[in-house]
Amino acid sequence: MFSYRNLLSRAPLFLLLVAAVLLGGVCSVADNSGAEQIHLSFTDDVTTIQVTYSTFQPVKASARYGTDQPDTLVEGVSTPFAQDDNGTHLQYINRVSLTGLLPGERHVYQVLGPAGWSEVFWFRPMQEGSDWSPxxxxxxxxxxxxxxxxxxxxxxxxxxxxxxxxxxxxxxxxxxxxxxxxxxxxxxxxxxxxxxxxxxxxxxxxxxxxxxxxxxxxxxxxxxxxxxxxxxxxxxxxxxxxxxxxxxxxxxxxxxxxxxxxxxxxxxxxxxxxxxxxxxxxxxxxxxxxxxxxxxxxxxxxxxxxxxxxxxxxxxxxxxxxxxxxxxxxxxxxxxxxxxxxxxxxxxxxxxxxxxxxxxxxxxxxxxxxxxxxxxxxxxxxxxxxxxxxxxxxxxxxxxxxxxxxxxxxxxxxxxxxxxxxxxxxxxxxxxxxxxxxxxxxxxxxxxxxxx
Known part of the structure; x- marks a missing residue:
């Protein structure tokens, strides 16, 4: 699987990535799940992270997550979104809350697309309290x-x-x-x-x-x-x-x-x-x-x-x-x-x-x-x-x-x-x-x- 880690140490590959972005290319490597545009956001609870992603076919909004393996299944909400009232460019915005997280610890997760589960991503929930350095x-x-x-x-x-x-x-x-x-x-x-x-x-x-x-x-x-x-x-x-x-x-x-x-x-x-x-x-x-x-x-x-x-x-x-x-x-x-x-x-x-x-x-x-x-x-x-x-x-x-x-x-x-x-x-x-x-x-x- 492609990785961005240490791209700066591999100058030719990194420069290709720079060129792709400058020209409006896609710098993420899509998998075959049909789940894309995956992103995280904070919630009002440090033990919960919101994951949002898009699909172009209806799907039961779902994620699997854990600390070592993505083995906890949770479902969310899927909302249709089009560019106008005529349904132009219809897609589905899927939102799933990952709850019960261990603050500051590395977790992994994946989301469900129309063709199966996405690749596995890592993240760290926010640390607890105020005595740390964001x-x-x-x-x-x-x-x-x-x-x-x-x-x-x-x-x-x-x-x-x-x-x-x-x-x-x-x-x-x-x-x-x-x-x-x-x-x-x-x-x-x-x-x-x-x-x-x-x-x-x-x-x-x-x-x-x-x-x-x-x-x-x-x-x-x-x-x-x-x-x-x-x-x-x-x-x-x-x-x-x-x-x-x-x-x-x-x-x-x-x-x-x-x-x-x-x-x-x-x-x-x-x-x-x-x-x-x-x-x-x-x-x-x-x-x-x-x-x-x-x-x-x-x-x-x-x-x-x-x-x-x-x-x-x-x-x-x-x-x-x-x-x-x-x-x-x-x-x-x-x-x-x-x-x-x-x-x-x-x-x-x-x-x-x-x-x-x-x-x-x-x-x-x-x-x-x-x-x-x-x-x-x-x-x-x-x-x-x-x-x-x-x-x-x-x-x-x-x-x-x-x-x-x-x-x-x-x-x-x-x-x-x-x-x-x-x-x-x-x-x-x-x-x-x-x-x-x-x-x-x-x-x-x-x-x-x-x-x-």
Missing amino acids: RLAVYGDLGMVNGVALPFIVNDTYDEMYDAVLHVGDFGYDMYDQEGEVGDTFMRQIQPVAAHLPYMTCPGNHEQYGNFSNYKNRFSMPGGTESMYYSFDMGPVHFISISTEFYYFTGYGTGQAFSQYNWLVSDLEAASEPSARAARPWIVLYGHRPMYCTNRDGDDCTKVHDRVRVGAPDLEPPIPGLEDLLMQYGVDLAVWGHEHSYERMWPLYNYRIYNGTDDNPYRNPGAPVHIVTGSAGCQENLSPFSIKMPWTAFRSLEYGYSRFTFHNATHMSIEQVETTQEGATAVIDEVTVVRESHGPYELLKKTERGYL
């Missing part, structure tokens, strides 16, 4: 064509470098194109990652067709909101996923923006309770469209009145913005895609910089740190920069992806990995964020050791 691959804007970063992320996955993936919007370009064939090909491409690591998502503007129908049907995030917004805990981190698209595609109604806002306030309040913040001091919010950027494309993040940041006062009723909530509840990191580039900001609120100390701006900062990581690669290529603004610490117009490691309650690190179409990688940006006192920024005072 590692994540983080990126947005990955396309079916020119997905430069994907072969490197596949290789990292088989080296077991990560515990999960955050994909911050824009998938395939676009999943509904070619009557859904683009979505199928893209989901097959990410299977070598997503069948092993929980693949946690948020919607982007390229998912908007049919009120985000491809996104809502193909992914299975927790929270009961059709994957549009939700939160989950992981080690010392509380992650929050939002839809920035509610602010822009208002033709689908504005009520969902208000529902998300009210939910977000409640979620932040719960995460900020003393006992919750003591257990999971880090709060990370991620969505697709940034509040800040310095690209020259005229997107909203280049403007002072960015809708996600300050709201949409031109609508009736006005939709409130989100930046004040980040300050009010002491959100540590805000992670975005949309711009096809990488940009790390200084600690920032309302265009004012709140660096921690003179020699280390990220030691006890006085505002959230914003990261834009949308350079994984797609057919739209990269988004050139305009002039560098004072609030930008580092930026890169090279293809790549980010790595986050939350070491403990006070330290986390960010790396940006540059990837090339010739098969090379390099870490081009590294920073460690230190927060000795997590909580509302308005309660912090500037000291020699930062905002405490």
